[in-house]
Amino acid sequence: MPPPGKVPRKENLGLQCEWGSCSFVCSAMEEFCEHVTQHLRQHLHASGEEEDEEEDPLEEEFSCLWQECGFCSMDSSADLIRHVYFHCYHTKLKQWGLQALQSQADLSPCILDFQSRNIIPDIPDHFLCLWEHCESSFDNPEWFYRHVEAHSLCCEYQAVGKDNQVVLCGWKGCTCTFKDCRKLREHLRSHTQEKVVACPTCGGMFANNTKFLDHIRRQTALDQQRFQCSHCSKRFATERLLRDHMRNHVNHYKCPLCDMTCPLPSSLRNHMRFRHSEDRPFKCDCCEYSCKNLIDLRKHLDTHSKEPAYRCDFESCGFSARSLCSIKSHYRKVHEGDSEPRYKCHVCDKCFTRGNNLTVHLREKHQFKWPSGHPRFRYKEHEDGYMRLQLVRYESVELTQQLLRQPQDGLDPGASLSESSLQGIILEAVPGDPGPQEEAEEEEEGGSGDGTALSASQDTPSPVIHVVNQTNAQGEQESICCLHGGLRRRL
Template sequence: MTSALPNDEDDNASDFIKFSYESVQKCINKNKKYPEVLFPCEYQHCTRSFSDIEVFMKHVNSHMSEVQLKDDEFICSWRLCQFTSGNMKEFIRHFHFHTFHAKIKTEGRKILLSHYQKPSVTPCSMDSSEVNILPDLSEEFQCQWNSCTELPFEEAQRYYWHVGSHAHEQQSSGSKSCNWNLCTTSVKTTSKLKDHLKFHSQERAVACPTCGNLFSNRVKFIDHCNRQLLPKDKSYECSYCSKTFAIERLLRDHVRSHINTKKCPLCPMTVTTNSNLRIHLRYRHSNVRCFPCNDCSYAAKSSHDLQSHIRSLHGSPQIRCHLPKCDYICEDKVTFNNHLRDYHRNEPKFYICHECDKKFERG
């Protein structure tokens, strides 16, 4: 089933794709029903939307025939996406990930619509110019369930469906074992195993319809929105750094970042979380480099490091600052966000050096 998005003349439809509380409140004030939240196609000038995910996926796939090639680079024409790639397989993964991303952005819109009357949740206020900038997808969607012979997937959604299907293979009434390569986790129920498999597949449940960030569950998405409240609306203050938060749970989570409870078994170093400890062990006590560069002799310790190396030495700048009178260009989203924070936002600096009184955003 397909349907066209409402046109701009309809009061109910303003900012349908780019969600805004103002448009929802406008409908509420006029006692009008807000349109059903569907999956919108954002390819170039396409204005179709869908209520069935399979039909939506098939429709987006039809746009593949319109992809343009320039200087041996495939160009993604999804709105507000600046991605190009000379690797056809990587480009196809990227192109189809927009389908999944649109789906979970729709989940984000649904969550915000269901909370619009609750003062505990506010919409994201971040810049929407990067809403369709996708994460790095250089690695294949390859199932690593032991004995699985499926070839790598081109479409993220079908990959996630496939990985989740392995949770139903164990019919016994006892504990369910994860048979993912090198994983020894056991859980009590099929549903918990299915949730656990999302950790391996890196499947995300919801995306912010304003900024595009991805989250593993609705609580983290709501926290993302609440973190952006103005300082006057945040009543919970950290006693370590004076940073304020909208709800007490966010404060508790933040306070843990000041307390080092995990000790390295090989040196006196202590860190705040198990993930930080793993990173410390990888970079300080291990010489294993499993991610070789195809263009030179360099090998990285992580996929992220390899992609940073490729962008810096073998790639070309992809992200340009959109703000007036700014010509800044960089290779990745993290660096670009740092640029916005340092040069275009008047964010307060909470951390002061005890030697010289210079202020910093991070401790």
């Protein structure tokens, strides 16, 4: 059995036309696209005749007849043509996915909705090649991706130093270099957004076979998910899926205005918006209320509703309310004693039915403070079923070194970060990640969709700081940072 991702592809494909009731099947993309072109010509010709007969043509004249699709263009036949040709390309990707799945004897088919298998993304005006001095455009993605691949195969090597030669990416605005044309071809997928495989059941498209097979493995039954995250207790079917998940727990970014650290650029942007910005772009049409996000506005609009939007879930209770705040207040005042206490203090073992009550207890009884820059505590479910305070966080060594230097240098290490620059920061690998060679093999298996340059792939994995919040002998809170390998230092 071949390893995950390294799937031998057969020459013959079962490309089945799904236009209306057509049952045509062939094995070559050229023949398949030509067949579908005939459907398009007949469909558009018939629509044109209807338009001549009726001065006010119906919008449905540019509707797609592919099974389970429902696409309808209100603008022009060109939109429909590009859309239908993408169905051709999508059909090929689903065949690649079927072959990949059949090569993995231990995997079952996708269990998601089969009726979504032919739902494809919105197609741009044209598939435009931005290789230097080119700018060719295509309606058919199959020909577009073949055209771009030809650019990668025709590149000339350029000398770097005495012994090294590289190929340059000629895409507009890109300066990446690669050791061979194959790596360049994989990189170009980050510019074209090309996908190389699709799920034959639900139609989802993926940048490589590894990600597609992960899509299947994530549907594994819970009793077969043997790998558990020690930080949040979530389970996974494979160790690599667990490693990928663990990256989301490592803090790499620091707020330039406070000491908050977080794992993702999007988390930092949200923090900046809610904690350090006064902008309230979402405004109520019924009153002067304004807020910072659409969710809060929708909650507020419920208060203007004539009918109650929320009803109590407890049996024999007929309480209803127009706002989520009111229904929560009702639960707290009336039904709190009906629930088993699930939140337990890790210091004194006192139990609470709600996390908010435990938060008040920790702050008032034990003088705990919220993590810097965060508005709440986080609780983790333990093996005994109780939720207790999350005492551990993970931060990259680079970020921790910035925090340690901050009081010495008198500078804010995050001050130079902006929303635009955050996009360019590469996330470090957590301990246990595969080395550069193993990562490179995974990209080779199905191609990389993230456009990682050669220089980035050669970096060694960064270690991770394990930060533990604890109470010392004097009853004071302190944070101990432990570098994997034994280093300990107080923050």
